[in-house]
Amino acid sequence: GPSGCGKSTALRMIAGLEDITSGSLRIGGVDVVDMPPKDRDIAMVFQSYALYPHMTVFENIAFSMRLAGKPKAERKKRVDEIAKTLQLTSLLDSKPANLSGGQRQRVAMGRAMVREPAAFLMDEPLSNLDAKLRVQMRAEITSLQKQLGVTTIYVTHDQTEAMTMGDRVAVLKGGVLQQVDTPKSLYESPVNAFVAGFIGSPSMNLFEATLTGDELMSGTFAIRLQDAAFVRRPGLRSYAGRKVVFGIRPEDLYDSSIESGRKYQTIPAKVTSIEELGSEHIVHLNIDAVRVDSGDPDAVDDFGLASNAVARFEPISAVHSGSEIRFAVDDAKFHFFDPETHLAI
Structure with missing residues (x-):
């Protein structure tokens, strides 16, 4: 801790x-x-x-x-x-x-x-x-x-x-x-958002969204959830029309330009900085979404729009600081939490 x-x-x-x-x-x-x-x-x-x-x-x-x-x-x-x-x-x-x-x-x-x-x-x-x-x-x-x-x-x-x-x-x-x-x-x-944000480096990205039908709406983008997401978490259906917190780990965000073979949904973002570690790139992104604080002051940013996200890209990625990109997300890797209790759904 x-x-x-x-x-x-x-x-x-x-x-x-x-x-x-x-x-x-x-x-x-x-x-x-x-x-x-x-x-x-x-x-x-x-x-x-x-x-x-x-x-x-x-x-x-x-x-x-x-x-x-x-x-x-x-x-x-x-x-x-x-x-x-x-x-x-x-x-x-x-x-x-x-x-x-x-x-x-x-x-x-x-x-x-x-x-x-x-x-x-x-x-x-x-x-x-x-x-x-x-x-x-x-x-x-x-x-x-x-x-x-x-x-x-x-x-x-x-x-x-x-x-x-x-x-x-x-x-x-x-x-x-x-x-x-x-x-x-x-x-x-993880049983709650704090554990989700504390375990893993870099920390899990946590965002607030509204569940509308089978879509997550956060900021200016929407992500359509596959049926499997509701099968794995039956309680998620009860959040229809309500706010929910969803999380995605940096290693589960992909550079869409080199993931063309997979049918992932994409989200627009601006690259703010890149840490080149040889075997991987830690890419800091700016996206239009509502970031959520997990309760660990060192894990995530404060609430706010135009929030930061962190991704781990393969070193073959050609993204550079300042570039506008679309990154791919696999909704099968999403974690969901109650926005009030922060307990896992």
Whole structure:
């Protein structure tokens, strides 16, 4: 979820660092609301790494075992095993100041692993790393989690991290759980406009329209819906003559000049800017439609006519900034939401 939605607070409640005012918290089927943090058998990895600067990598990883009074030989055996798993063996005598960001993050994970907890809690552990290292560490953490087989709750505001790492993803907004599902289901079947706008990059385009018969009227254009749209969403018929919010993802908008083989409807637009990424073009369009705010301030524009839309075009597209084009839409890919509740139809 976005910043300030309650992700870290929820994690701290699980860890026992925040009091729970109502409800229950069960770990392995056991209610732990009144259980001290030290007895919950969980390990937390923080954004700041929280390493002891005066200790070596070995001493940082072994710290909890030393506090527990474990024999020196046992400590060495366990730390050596973890160091091998995390590729830290050659760095065991180094101090944190001499490590890279990725290496420090691995040491922080090693310190959590040494306890052999029932669950890991990770609070935005990769946010301090540069983009390239984040991608690398994302893969390393995912691989490590599969290898260890330990349940891990991972907090992030980055939906790419959530979608690529999570078996199940919980989306939060304003302290309220919006949807818990697999990444695929979140993407294909968002329960409301907020989830639709938050999951996916660039965000889903959301517009307000009036459903007249089998046509969506928005601004100065109309889109005729195929029968399949009503079959998939029987409730859509009840919005006849009323306003409805429809959404379309950037990857489901096409350059009509290179989609001539498909019978898609087209909408006029003006290209305002293009981001050329090599494998694709992110094309920003200006169209005459009523844009809708999904509730995520970073996801979409304010309400208004002559609104912006974003499309992902293939690199063979010849569109350029300032050009007048017609882009193609596949109404089979539309998502529909109630304009008042923003719940999916």
